[in-house]
Every structure is written in structure tokens, then in C-alpha cells.
Amino acid sequence: MNHPGTWTTAVTEIQPNHVAVRGYDIAELMGNISFGQAVYLILRGELPDPSVGLLMEAILVASIDHGATPPSTLAARTVASTGANLGQSVAAGILSINRWHGGAIQDCAIQLGRIIQRAGKEQCKLQDAANAELADMKARGERMSGFGHRVHASDPRTRRLFELCREAGVAGPYLDAASAVEKFFEMTGKSLPINVDGAIGAVLAQLGFDPAVMNGVFMIARLPGLVAHVAEEQSREKPMRKIDPVHHAYDGPKSRTLK
Template sequence: MEKPVTELCTHTPTSMNYRDQDLVDDLLGKRSFTEVMFMQIMGREPRPVDMRMLDAVLITLMEHGFTPSAIATRMIYMSAPENLQGAVSAGLMAVGSQFVGTMENNARLLEQIIEAQDQAAKAREIVLEIKANKSHLPGFGHHMHKPDDPRSIKLLALAQAEPELPGTYVKALRLLSATIDEIYGKHITINATGATAALLGEIGIPSTLMRGFAVISRAAGLVAHVAEEQKSPAGRFIWDKIDHEIPYVKTPLK
């Protein structure tokens, strides 16, 4: 086997480098966290448009109230307040195919459309297959935001206002959305993860890495839930509420 190498970091007794940048001389006090994060993950210098789109995505995905991830974090923190990182990591486990992390699945659909010679036909094929299988529509629908998700409207408008972006992912998403509405016979909103998939795709983030940015963003939001839990605990209330609302039913063994 070839000996592996790393391009991410090196250090000496008196210095440390992130890629080809000196941490002390080139980064500290000169670059933002988002810039350095992008540089580390993508291996290239971020453009101003990359930062605008990425910041918009990170802010959007940071918080959405008492979601499963936030509830998990609060419950674990209530149980083990000495283990803040354990509480946050518990919440991050909920970043998956149903909540927050669905941009990865949506982006894969957009990539199929972008790569197709007949994009309209490919979008139709995708939607018909999803409907036939009664599968979840990744990046579409929301239990609260109807008829449209205001976050998606803003995110897509931000992307379309950037002349430097190719617009291929946004175009594919809008085509997919119109096809869904036609085949399902009703309007189904593009949710925030659908819009963030398009924005991340526009700045060159591979679909296989998109969920990682959701993890980074949601981690900050979960730390905020821990901070609030320290001041105004909700974990015990959630526990008591469930204990009272879900009744015990005695049933004979089979």
C-alpha cells in the first residue's frame, strides 16, 4: 500500500500550519472561522460569493426550535450535565435522512437532473418513481411552513442575485419543484434543506460532504440549547410531559 499523506496540518515546536497557511502569521486575527473552515474542507481559497452562500446556509440550519436533535441534546444534558459534548453529539446523531441532513439526498436528485440530456424528462422520471414507491421527497414539504418555506424563498433569491454562480443547481431544483407539483397535483414547498442543497451545489460542495456542513451548523445551535438548559431547564419538563401523556397499557403476554 502507498504511504498516506495529509495536506491539512503540520506543526513544529514553534509553528503550526493549516494547509499552506501559517496559523499564527496568516490566519489568527486575519481570517474568519468560516473562511478557514472552507479552506480546510475544500482545499481552495474561498471567494466572497462562497462566503456569502455558506454563511447563509450555516445561519439557516443552525436552529429550528425543539426539533428531535434539540430535544435529544437537552435530555442528555439533563442526565449528564458534566458531559456537554455528549449532549451535543447526541443531538447531532439526529442529523440524517429525515431532518437537517436531507440536503444530501436532494442534491443527488439535482445532480441526476443536471447530468441528463433531457432534464425535464429526468425530473419527471425521478418524481414518478418516488411517488410510485411512496418514498419521502428529500428537500420538499414541511409540517409547519405552508404554502412555502420562507427560508427557501430567501436562500434561492440570494443565489439568483449572484452573477458569479452558474445557476445550474437552482434551475434543477426549480424544475424538480414544478414537476412535483404537477405530478402530485398540489403545491409542495421546497424546504430549507432543499434550498441549501442548491446553494452548496452552486459553490462546488460535493453532495457527499453537504451533510457535514449541516453538522457544523447544528452543533452551534445545540450548544445554544445547552446554554439555555443551564439557565432555564426544559429537560425535566419534557420527561414529565411524556410520562403523563403516554399511558401504560397492560397487555397479556402472547
């Protein structure tokens, strides 16, 4: 019998000597499913097929870090350099993941969804719907989220994610809409390939994720990178240093392979 006024949660059940995530005993999950599958389970409520689990893993690995330049990394390092502890510094990094950093995942998924809806509503080809939608966006002075990159012209993470998506058999309209957007930009003389945020947005939308949790997937993925940067800042650098956002160099292990 619940206490009067008891509120409910469907995420995890806790009883003495019993922890069950979305109904699955946590001890049974441990050692049997990957972290990617567990993230899918907790956000969606169901376990993914193994191939979709692999895709989730790939998304988490793809976003684990992007060097010292992203705003979240600079924010975390800056806060660490003031003497803040690990939690405070990492939280500062997470606070910097918003509409313009990481947020392209969610916005791209929504915008690709609009293209798909338009094609359905106007009974036209996806390419025509993409052309019309992007022309409207340009007229409103809006950018297509998830396309273009300051550093990469052909992002290796994007290619690999789409490859894994096809291998998992979940390629579909969102990936087709993303190709239509790339074609539109090519036709207008701009090379604005889909970036990793856009690719993750397209794949998560294809998997049926609610756009409202998509930036959360990026936060989950980037957290280990932020912890590594904060720990390095605290152990290597002096407090209150001037952190140059551009002029820094890599001095970690030389390029190596898994084999």
C-alpha cells in the same frame, strides 16, 4: 526524514510555532477570513471567492437553530436533563443528524444530480427529466428529499439563500433542477416547495461540494444552537423533566432588526 510507517494528512500542517490550514498560515487567516470561508477552505482545500464565502456564511447562519422541536435539539436537551455534561449532550444532538434530519441536504443534492444526468443522457429538457425521475420515484414509493415542510409554506431562509446564490453568480443546473421539481409538484396538485435543507443541498452541489460532506456542513452550523439549548436546559430546567416536543413557547427577546 519521516519516521518509518508515517502516515500523511493534507488538512493541517503542525510544526513547532507553525500552524497552516491547507497551506495557509493560521495567524494570517485569523482576522482576514470569515468562518464560512474557513469552513469552505478546510472542506474543499481552497479559499472561496469573497461572494462564495458570503454564501457559505449565509448557509451556516441559516442552519444555526430551528427552535426546540428538531430531533437533534430534543435529543440534546433530553440527554442534558439526565445530568450529562455539555459535550455528552451536544454529542447526542449531533448523533441525531442523519438521513431524515439534516440528511435531506445530501439526498436532495444526489437526487437533483440524477435529474441533471438524466436530462443529459436522454437529451431532453430539465423539466422532462424531473417529471420522469419523480414519477419513477413515486412508483418506488420514494420521496423527493428537500421538499415539503411541516411548518413553513414559503421558507424565508430558502428565498434568501437563492438570492445570495444568484448574487454570487453561481446559480446553475442544480437550482434549475430544484425549480423543475417544484413545478412538477405544482402540476400534480401538491404544493411542496423546496425547504431549507433542499436549498442548501442545491447550493452546495452547485458550488461543487462532495455530497459526502454536506450533512457535515449542517452539523457545523447547528452546533452553536445545540450548545445554547443544552446550556439553557441545564440552567433553567429541573433534571429528568418530561420534555414536551410540541407544547413549548418562546420567551426570548421580542422581534428586532439589525438597523
